[in-house]
Amino acid sequence: MSHTPLFEVSDLRVSFGRGAAAREAVRGLSLSLAAGEVLGIVGESGSGKSLAMLSALGLNPEGSEVRGSVRFQGREIAELPRAALQKIRGAQIGMVFQDPLSSLNPVMRVGAQIMEALYLHNPRLTRREAEERATELFERVAIAQARDRLRAFPHEFSGGMRQRVMIAMAIANTPALLIADEPTTALDVTVQAQIMEMLSDLQKRLNLGLVLITHDLGVLAGYADRVAVVYAGQVVEQAPVHALFARPAHPYTRGLMAASADLSQPGEALYSIPGTPPPAGPLPPGCPFAPRCDRAGAICRETPPPLRRAPDGAAEARCHFAWQDGECR
Numbered sequence: 001m002s003h004t005p006l007f008e009v010s011d012l013r014v015s016f017g018r019g020a021a022a023r024e025a026v027r028g029l030s031l032s033l034a035a036g037e038v039l040g041i042v043g044e045s046g047s048g049k050s051l052a053m054l055s056a057l058g059l060n061p062e063g064s065e066v067r068g069s070v071r072f073q074g075r076e077i078a079e080l081p082r083a084a085l086q087k088i089r090g091a092q093i094g095m096v097f098q099d100p101l102s103s104l105n106p107v108m109r110v111g112a113q114i115m116e117a118l119y120l121h122n123p124r125l126t127r128r129e130a131e132e133r134a135t136e137l138f139e140r141v142a143i144a145q146a147r148d149r150l151r152a153f154p155h156e157f158s159g160g161m162r163q164r165v166m167i168a169m170a171i172a173n174t175p176a177l178l179i180a181d182e183p184t185t186a187l188d189v190t191v192q193a194q195i196m197e198m199l200s201d202l203q204k205r206l207n208l209g210l211v212l213i214t215h216d217l218g219v220l221a222g223y224a225d226r227v228a229v230v231y232a233g234q235v236v237e238q239a240p241v242h243a244l245f246a247r248p249a250h251p252y253t254r255g256l257m258a259a260s261a262d263l264s265q266p267g268e269a270l271y272s273i274p275g276t277p278p279p280a281g282p283l284p285p286g287c288p289f290a291p292r293c294d295r296a297g298a299i300c301r302e303t304p305p306p307l308r309r310a311p312d313g314a315a316e317a318r319c320h321f322a323w324q325d326g327e328c329r
Contacts, residue, residue, distance in 0.1 A: 004074045005032040006209040007177050012068035014048075014055045014233075016280060022065070025280035026052045027233035029068075035176065038203060038210045040224035040241070042217055042256065046277040048233035049213050050098075050181050057093060057179070058085045073176065091121040094170030098182035100162035104154040110165050111150025114138075117172045137168040141198060160191035164198070171202060178203070179211040184219070196223060217260050221245060229253045232278050232288035237322075239315030249310065249317035251293045287319070295321075 014026035026048045033039045041049045054060060056070045056078075070078040072093065077085060089095065097103045105113060114134040118125055125133075131150070138146035141164040154162055163183060170178055180199065184192035200223050203210045212224060220227050220241060227244045229237040229252060237250040248254045255273040275292040278284075287305050290296040299320055308322040309315070317323070 005071070006035040006037075006073060007211070008032040008069075008071040009052070009056050010069040010071075012052055012056060012066070012070065014051055014060060015065050015067075016061075016063060018065070023280040024282075025064075025233055026055065027283070029230065029233060029235055031228045031235055031238065033177070033209045033211060035209050036207045038200075038212060038223055038225045040220035040227040041211060041213045041230055042215065042220060042227060043230035044215060044256075044273075044277055046279075047230045049230040052230070052233070053179055053181065053211060053213060057089055057095065058082065059089075059095075087121070090117060090175075091173045092175050092177065094173075094175040094178045096163075096166050096170045096178065096180040096183050098185050100159070100166040101154060103166060104162060106154055109151050109153060110157070111152075114150070114165070114169055114172060117169050121173045133172070134168075137172055138165075140171075140202070141165075141168045143168075158191075160187050160195060163187065163195055167195075167199065167202070171206065171208075174206065175208070177209045177211070179213070181213045182215070183212075184214075184216075192219075199223075217256055229256070232283060234288070234318065236289070236319070237315070237317040239310070239317075243310070243315050247323075249308075249315065249322040250289075250319045251295055252289050253317075255292075 009032070010030050012026055012029045013024055015022045015024045017023055029048070029052045031039065041053070043049045055064070055066045060066050066078070068078065069076060072088065077088060104110065111131070111134050114137060115130040118130045118133055134150055135147045138149060143149055143161065143164055157165065183199065184195050187195060196219060199210070202208065212220065214220060224241045227239060227241050228235045229250060231252045237244070237248065237253050244253065248257060258271040259273060273292055278288055284291070286301040286303055287296065290300040293300065305318050305320045307316055307318050310323050
């Protein structure tokens with residue numbers, strides 16, 4: 001049995017500008033995903049989580065530069081020519097973007113958009129075969145009257161239904177890896193739950209490796225196997241989901257948990273982590289989170305923290321005091 005990760009990112013760096021004016025936004029991010037595993041990536045807006053994953057797939061913004069290693073099924077894809085990478089995206093790697101309305105062509109019927117994704121990677125498909133496959137995909141993502149709805153335009157669907165269309169498109173060619181970027185952000189709570197249940201069911205049935213990018217720790221608690229916490233363009237903590245919630249090791253992770261709404265205590269003021277994530281560019285000396293950490297000591301402000309492993313080896317955190325008894329000094 002092979003232990004090669006399905007997807008592995010090592011020392012990924014994304015910068016904007018060139019030369020002395022270059023500003024790093026992703027600063028040496030590393031993570032990996034096994035086949036059939038669900039990896040949650042969590043962090044505030046501006047932490048670099050979405051930029052890192054888009055850049056790993058060659059979807060980085062114009063004017064940015066990407067460095068580092070990205071391996072998919074044991075193959076290095078970071079240096080592939082654009083045409084070769086496009087053959088992998090959509091066929092072996094699917095992507096669900098956070099805003100389905102802007103991701104779908106508003107003047108093109110949704111069925112035609114699904115069929116276009118099929119033709120791109122299966123040019124020998126007949127129109128009838130593509131239409132049958134598109135109908136099957138709509139049924140798989142629980143769109144009622146699937147064949148008739150293929151002729152609808154995106155504006156004729158609700159937000160939740162548009163997201164189902166995006167998911168159908170992402171799994172059209174049966175990929176091994178699916179990256180979902182904030183797939184429920186714009187949806188109401190009930191529809192969020194429906195979409196997540198559907199994604200989870202698809203992941204299990206198709207044995208997908210799933211990267212779930214979100215700012216909602218509650219979503220990850222119910223669906224992820226492991227969680228990577230991203231801050232200032234780095235993974236600052238990574239652990240199995242139950243271990244992370246039982247004993248978070250990084251103060252940023254504890255802050256995110258404290259900032260999550262607790263429905264068992266209505267009326268209690270919601271905690272907010274002071275300050276904001278650092279912008280792209282040079283970081284101050286020491287721990288990037290130190291200016292926002294109420295437990296930071298002199299060492300935190302002067303020395304970058306090492307990546308420490310938990311005593312059982314299952315988790316790691318970038319903090320001077322991770323898994324140490326007592327308070328930070």
